[in-house]
Amino acid sequence: MSEISGDIVNKAAKGDIKAFESIYREYFEFVANVVLRIVKHTDDAEDVAQEVFMTIYRNLKTFRGESALKTWIYRIAINTAINHAKKLSREFRQILEHGNDKAVAHSPPEDEDAIKNQENKKMIARLLDALNPDQRACIVLRNLEGLSYQEIAENLNIPINTVRSRIKRAREAMMSLSIPRYTLS
Amino acid sequence: MKCKEIQEVLLTDYLDGMMNEQNRREAEAHLSSCVYCKEFMEIAMESTVEPFKNAPKLSLSHEKIWQRIKEEIISEEKTAAGAGFLSELASSFKNIFAVRMALASAIVAVIVVAAVVFLNPVGQNQTVKNTTSDESIQYLASIIDELSSTTTEEEEGYGTEIEKYFL
Numbered sequence: 001m002s003e004i005s006g007d008i009v010n011k012a013a014k015g016d017i018k019a020f021e022s023i024y025r026e027y028f029e030f031v032a033n034v035v036l037r038i039v040k041h042t043d044d045a046e047d048v049a050q051e052v053f054m055t056i057y058r059n060l061k062t063f064r065g066e067s068a069l070k071t072w073i074y075r076i077a078i079n080t081a082i083n084h085a086k087k088l089s090r091e092f093r094q095i096l097e098h099g100n101d102k103a104v105a106h107s108p109p110e111d112e113d114a115i116k117n118q119e120n121k122k123m124i125a126r127l128l129d130a131l132n133p134d135q136r137a138c139i140v141l142r143n144l145e146g147l148s149y150q151e152i153a154e155n156l157n158i159p160i161n162t163v164r165s166r167i168k169r170a171r172e173a174m175m176s177l178s179i180p181r182y183t184l185s
Numbered sequence: 186m187k188c189k190e191i192q193e194v195l196l197t198d199y200l201d202g203m204m205n206e207q208n209r210r211e212a213e214a215h216l217s218s219c220v221y222c223k224e225f226m227e228i229a230m231e232s233t234v235e236p237f238k239n240a241p242k243l244s245l246s247h248e249k250i251w252q253r254i255k256e257e258i259i260s261e262e263k264t265a266a267g268a269g270f271l272s273e274l275a276s277s278f279k280n281i282f283a284v285r286m287a288l289a290s291a292i293v294a295v296i297v298v299a300a301v302v303f304l305n306p307v308g309q310n311q312t313v314k315n316t317t318s319d320e321s322i323q324y325l326a327s328i329i330d331e332l333s334s335t336t337t338e339e340e341e342g343y344g345t346e347i348e349k350y351f352l
Contacts (some may be wrong), residue, residue, distance in 0.1 A: 028247055036243040046245055053254050055305035123236045135228060164197050171196045171233040178232035
């Protein structure tokens with residue numbers, strides 16, 4: 001993923017939609033993947049992704065380049081997704097669908113790889129469902145996006161030891177799901 | 186390292202390959218001698234790390250969301266432009282209102298002064314009366330002066346015979 005130039009950021013901040021589209025295309029895949037993993041529901045994830053990019057568009061004027069644009073966008077995406085997931089949790093909305101069929105199924109269902117993908121996807125969804133939104137965000141960023149603890153801490157604006165603690169608890173929860181004798185300590 | 190300590194490290198830094206060389210060696214030495222921790226590590230790897238390896242990236246409809254974003258941006262800009270026009274209109278009305286207020290205030294002030302000057306008969310008569318009495322006093326004073334000057338002249342006289350005859 002290459003960094004967007006300062007010129008494009010300035011143009012987008014002044015309302016140039018073409019320039020903003022370049023930023024959108026550059027970061028869409030990351031935003032979509034993270035948002036969908038944390039929010040889980042495709043329809044909700046679309047709304048959240050839209051909200052993420054509208055927040056970026058409205059606030060580009062205030063972006064002063066103190067952090068990298070990538071970090072700034074990641075932070076907005078992750079926090080928006082976590083807040084949305086927490087809101088859903090508060091409303092006791094149980095999302096039991098593990099499919100997210102509309103989100104992935106690009107291959108025909110009879111394809112062997114597609115079936116494997118579906119199974120893998122269901123397994124991941126089941127594991128992530130066992131976590132609270134904060135833990136889920138850490139696991140998505142670590143296990144799926146490959147960010148280091150330090151990068152996760154910067155993106156979530158939390159201490160590195162909090163990242164470590166959330167990952168530990170998340171993995172304990174996932175282990176107890178797979179093997180019940182490993183219950184939470 | 187005790188089993189509890191090593192299991193905490195296994196779940197985080199060890200599984201993520203973030204331990205320094207010395208700590209990693211210590212952990213591996215423990216794992217080679219503790220069956221329980223070795224099993225714990227294998228289960229942790231299998232149930233919390235392996236499923237995420239080679240996980241397909243999820244995605245949403247790129248174009249659909251872009252269209253929605255574009256529509257929202259355009260809608261916001263129209264609203265902002267409308268708000269700007271209304272703001273200018275309100276500002277113009279405010280200016281016109283301010284000028285009218287100034288004119289109205291001036292007219293009211295003139296009316297009030299006129300009312301005080303022309304519609305207050307007591308004041309006016311007093312002025313006339315005062316003027317009249319001043320003039321009268323001055324007139325009377327001049328007569329008195331004339332009379333007194335005459336008396337003086339009479340008293341002074343010319344000392345002639347004919348003067349005595351007519352007086």
